[in-house]
Amino acid sequence: MGVNVDVVIVGAGAAGIGAAIELNKTSLSFVVLEARNRIGGRAYTDRETFSSIPIDLGASWIHEYEPNNPMYSYYQKYKAHKQNDCDDNDDEEIINLDYDGQCLSSETEQQAKVVCAQLFEHLEKFACNNDEEEDQSVEDVIKSHYDQLVKSEGQRKRIIDSFLATVEVYEASNFATLSAKQWETIDESTICEKFVSFGYGTLLEYIVDQHKLPIRLNTLVTRIDTCDSDTIAIRTSSICSPIICRRVVVTIPLGCLKQETIVFEPPLPEWKRQAIFQMGLGLMNRFVLQFSEQFWDAKKTILLRTCTEQRGRFLYTVCLPSPANIIIFLITGIYAHELEQLTDAEILEQVMIFLRQIFPQSQVPDPIKSKFTRWSQDPFAFGAYSNYAVNSNEQTVKLLARETADGRVHWAGEHTYFNSSTDEWMHGCVHSAFQSGRRAALAIKDQLDSSSFSLSK
Ligand SMILES: Cc1cc2nc3c(=O)[nH]c(=O)nc-3n(C[C@H](O)[C@H](O)[C@H](O)COP(=O)(O)OP(=O)(O)OC[C@H]3O[C@@H](n4cnc5c(N)ncnc54)[C@H](O)[C@@H]3O)c2cc1C
Structure with missing residues (x-):
């Protein structure tokens, strides 16, 4: 032939x-x-829906943003090529909020960090010492320790849950499906990433x-x-x-x-x-809302919010300031699967309840535009990205x-x-x-x- x-x-x-x-x-x-x-x-940028403002519906951060990453040099070349046309604003603030928009007590936050460190240490021990044993889910391995350490409801529990959910967001899956043998605690001080604004x-x-x-x-x-x-x-x-x-x-x-x-x-x-x-295959979806005005703080802000119900609901939110006036929700794991089954109108209703809860002092208007991804229903993807x-x-x-x-x-x-x-x-x-x-x-x-x-x- x-x-x-x-x-x-x-x-x-x-x-x-x-x-x-x-x-x-x-x-x-x-x-x-x-x-x-x-x-x-x-890796797909929508440049049409939000008045020419480029919005990523898939990947948006260059992870391991270092010179030996090929994306690093392409990013630099693109910036040089576009010169002033390219916003490279790294001025980003991460704000941890309670479920109702209130600030967190720094003392309670500190206590929550200690508990999470203990849980992670327990996982590390399991990952190092159990070559002979069957693998288990992260959830199963931490469950009894979690129950012991996190006895009462309240802000401390909510913060612990939101810290744990941050890892779940990263993996785009819940602890119930993730391998404990492959556990590696993320050292936040070594994370180096770049949000690709264009x-x-x-x-x-x-x-x-x-x-x-x-x-x-x-x-x-x-x-x-x-x-x-x-x-x-x-x-x-x-x-x-x-x-x-x-x-x-x-x-x-x-x-x-x-x-x-x-x-x-x-x-x-x-x-x-x-x-x-x-x-494993995780699911992450992005819900993007554009407003006629900015009703949050001026900087590009990442909100991490605790919740009272299912761990990690509306945990991670990126707010892009004026003139974009855009809020992006990163929804992952079981919750992302659940929401994919709803209509756009039903999703919007849930998102707006959340927004009005977290910005109680502002008159949160209805969005002028919105877009919700459904990566698990995309016939050329059927999910977001792999995990263990x-x-x-x-x-x-x-x-x-x-x-x-x-x-x-x-x-x-x-x-x-x-x-x-x-x-x-x-x-x-x-x-x-x-x-x-x-x-x-x-x-x-x-x-x-x-x-x-x-x-x-
Ligand atoms: C919501 C979300 C957020 C993410 N965030 C980040 C992030 O911030 N940073 C990061 O680094 N990564 C992120 N990722 C992961 C990243 O997008 C992927 O790991 C990466 O883009 C995968 O590249 P790939 O070439 O392996 O697969 P793909 O990009 O999926 O490419 C595979 C291609 O094959 C095509 N295809 C499928 N079936 C056929 C067929 N039968 N015939 C012909 N073509 C076919 C598809 O259309 C597709 O274009 C994110 C992913 C999602 C979904």
Whole structure:
């Protein structure tokens, strides 16, 4: 069978873009097939809904914002390119509030920190000492300690719960599903991240423009056939005849793999299917409201709010000042799943009750515009990002990344990222997805360089 291209990359999110940039440096021919009518995947900036103000509906922070992160230098280049057009305002304030908008007692806050440190220490011990034992959920491991340490209702309990919920927000899943064996206490002093005010999706578009990558939009891959030992047939919904290639990089999200949206012929090996099943998948949604005026403090503010009901409800809120006048809620885990079942009007009602509770002194007007994401219902994502569910571990990520079909099908995406040499396991992020794509492309380059088959571009 004649070959059309050396390599097909499935998906034009960060991983697909990373793979394409690396292949662009070689003489191999390749094409990126993307199901959506846009690039960026789960890094998507909406520049239309909110009067031209760019709002990320997926990723919006560059995590590990340091010079060795490829997104760091792209961010710097974008800023230099746009000069004054690019707001780089890091003036951000984090405010912890009680459920009714009142300030927290700093003494009680301190007590809550001590309790959380004890709970985290208990988890660390479990993670270090229990190689032989079965994994358990974070919730199960801390439950009895929590009950002992957090006896009475009141502000102290609410603050402890909100500190715990902050970790759940980060993982986009509740403790009941997260692996205790994989627990690592986050050292807040080492966190270095950058809020991309012009939009993380915008940054990915800029990267694609810079590299002039061959991307075919609106092309849904439906089947990958590796039955022939030399070639791979890629079937899509938009082209009748299959695209024939030698290697493929599959970067579709873990959610799509769990839903088996692409048929593999022959079927994927059992170890790969197990890993797909085992790895956890979190859900984070963004509810974005724009108001005619700003009724909160002038700076860009992050509100962390305690609650009296389910832990973490409306915990994390980003307020963008005038002229944006925008409030963004980050909703995660079970609560995000629950709210996805509601209509926009029903969600708005809940959000407004919360807002009027937390700003009791202000006349909170109805919003002029609103947008609610539903990432678990998105047919090209089916969730937000991966995490360690009970019984998954670093080996699971390695299996997700491992090639199949005699090394001809390569796997990339945020759920596959690891770097054994530096012991980095930060899957779940845009930059890690990007790096995983580069890794897959380099592996293909090594394979095809040493074979005599490669087609020139
Ligand atoms: C609400 C939210 C907030 C987040 N916040 C952050 C953050 O602040 N910082 C951060 O670093 N990360 C964040 N993330 C995670 C980050 O967005 C992802 O880890 C990253 O974008 C994943 O990149 P990827 O290339 O692996 O997958 P994707 O970006 O999902 O790319 C995969 C691509 O494959 C396409 N595709 C799917 N099926 C097919 C098919 N059959 N045929 C062809 N194409 C297909 C999809 O349309 C998509 O474009 C967030 C995610 C969400 C949802």
